[in-house]
Amino acid sequence: MKTEQEARIDELRKQIREHDRRYYNDAAPTISDREYDRLLDELKQLEAKNTHYITPDSPTQRVGGEPLDGFRKVEHAYPMLSIDNTYNREDLKKWIERCQEALGDPIDQDGTLPGGYLAEPKIDGVAINLRYEQGLLALATTRGDGSQGDDVTQNVRTIRSIPLRLQNSENTSIPEVVEIRGEIFMPNFEFERINESFSAAGQEGFANPRNATAGTLKLLDSETVAQRKLQFIAHGRGEVLGYESATQSEFLSALGSWGIPTNPLTKPCQGIHEIWELIQEFDTHRSNLTYGVDGVVIKVDPLDLQERLGTTSRFPRWCIAYKYPAEQAATRLLQVDWQVGKTGKLTPRATMDPVFIAGTTVQHATLHNYGEILRKDIRIGDLVIIEKAGEIIPQVVRVEIAERPHKSSPIQPPTECPDCQGEIEAEHDDSGKETSRFCVNPECPAQLRERLIHFAARGQMNIDGMGEKVIHQLSGAGLLNSFGDIFKLSQRREALLNLERMGEKK
Structure with missing residues (x-):
């Protein structure tokens, strides 16, 4: 008792x-x-x-014990394939026609299929496979190369939206084995919180929520993973034993009854007109969601038709993703500065009038190289169209020539390194067009700083507290002039304490 x-x-x-x-x-x-x-x-x-x-x-x-030494590889019971993409209505219609033809159905203008389709938001996250055995979470693996992925079970257990045990349902019994596939993602507000904390510590933040999610899942310490408030939404299945459903929508309904979160925005559709209306309607409010969405996934709903359509070596034939165009905005180019990378490559960085795009206000964009500036005929003062496709720093895609002011001035390439004033060499492609410029001074301080930033970053030496701002501060104070100086900082305690925001704790 x-x-x-x-x-x-x-x-x-x-x-x-x-x-x-x-x-x-x-x-x-x-x-x-x-x-x-x-x-x-x-x-x-x-x-x-x-x-x-x-x-x-x-x-x-949920939070595991000792940090892991690494992640073991696990073979998927069924391959985790990618989804083919389409970018316009005509290609979407051609996919529907291919499905009809493969199934032996008459091709009609409406693109209808027996049982219809299912449309769901394409979350910009990290694909995961959750394996439950006798109702208990037994394994969580990343997609990897599609055939095998990394075992990230200890980290996934920390995600509160993923139940460790499936809930009993009055209408649907829990299968002996069920693999649930979906997306792990980081909400926008959590992404902003983490990057703000990194910035306050003088560290470089993540480029976007997807990179933040991927980096978090590969951390070896599950306690840190638990603090980052990742979330999960299911959208598919792998191996299933002891349960049968006739349609994708029926399977998603069963997941909900077992306590697995699915997307409430998923909707059934009957043909191309209904699908296209949904895609257009969803585009009007997707920016209001708390997570990133870059498209809509369309699936054939009946599972027997999915089986008949089969897969290619890379994609299922029974689903496709419509990808929304990257968001664009117009702004005025004010100036161009040249930044020195860790290899000595000089990259032009545009400063523009601030503009709101893809949920953030941006003022800088990459121009890639001087050859690209010439090809697009970009000049100071131009009205430029910038595009942000998931990255923090957007790019200039074109110039509005008709709006060019009379006093616009061509961008001049650097003739010497902007940091060390050393010699510059230009590289060209086979046609003679310039592709890049390099500082060839091996002792260039800017190159050293960038190499130190790379050396200390996550995925390299992962030196806590030594982000981009801190390295610039230490280098400017003469405390970092080589890689070896990093390991001598403990001997420079007094000099460190005299620096701004460099207290005893840091």
């Missing part, structure tokens, strides 16, 4: 799982974050007193 404390533990676990479901699946929380934390704290305290009663699927067991 259960003790009073064991019964309370069961009740708390049940309540917490239900609140997770209401928050992530239904988007309708019924308690505050503070009340949720109180329930979780009470559960932790009771489990600490009843360690024999701790189970792997308890809400307290």
Whole structure:
């Protein structure tokens, strides 16, 4: 017989799982974050007193123990393929016609199929495969090369929207094995919070939420992963044993009954006209979502038709992604500065009138190289069209020649390194067009700073607290003149403490 404390533990676990479901699946929380934390704290305290009663699927067991040494490779039971892309209505219609032809159905103007289609937002995240065995989360793997991926189970367990145990359903029994595929993503507000914290610490932030998600999943310390509040939405399946559904939409409904979050914006469609109307309508409000979406995925809904259509070596034939064009905006080019990279390459950086694009206000864009400036005939004072396709620094795609002011001035290439005033060499392609310029001084301070930034970054030496701003500060103070100086900083304590924002803790 259960003790009073064991019964309370069961009740708390049940309540917490239900609140997770209401928050992530239904988007309708019924308690505050503070009340949720109180329930979780009470559960932790009771489990600490009843360690024999701790189970792997308890809400307290999301964060793992010791940091990992690395990630093992795991073969997928079924390949995790990519999705083919299309960018206009005509190509979308051709895909529908190919489906009709392959299934032996008459090709009609409406593009209808028996059972219809399913349309869902294409979340700009990281693909993941969740494997549940007897209802318990047993394995989480990344897509990898499609045949095998990395085992990131310990990190995925920290994501609150992913249940550690599937919930029992009155209408749908839990399968013996079910692989659930979907996207792990970082909400925009969390991305901004993390980058602000990096900036405050003098570290370089992530380029975009997708990069932040991918980098977080590959961290070896699950405690840090838990702090970054990743989320998950399911959209597909891998291996399934002990459960059958007739359609994709029926499978998604079953996932919801088991406590797995699916996208409430997923809608059924009957033909090309309905699909295109949905794509256009969704484009008008996708910027209001709290996560990045770069398109709409269209799937044949009946699973038997998916089976008949099959796959290529790279893509399923039964689905396609319509990708929205990258957002563009017009602004005025004010000046161009030349930045020195770690290889000595000089990159022109445009400063423009501030413009709001893709959810952020930007003032800088890359011009790539001097050859690109000549090819596009970009001049100071021009009205330029910039494009932001998921990166922090957008690019100039063209000049509005008709709007060119009379006093616009051609951009002059540097004849010497802007940092060390050393010799410059230009490279050209086979046709004689310039492709890039380089500072050839091996002792150029700017090159050293960029190499130090790369050396200390995540994915390299991962030196905590030594971001771009800190390296520039230390280099400017004469404390960093070589890679070896990094390891001598502990001997320069007094000099470090005299620097601005370089306190004892840092």
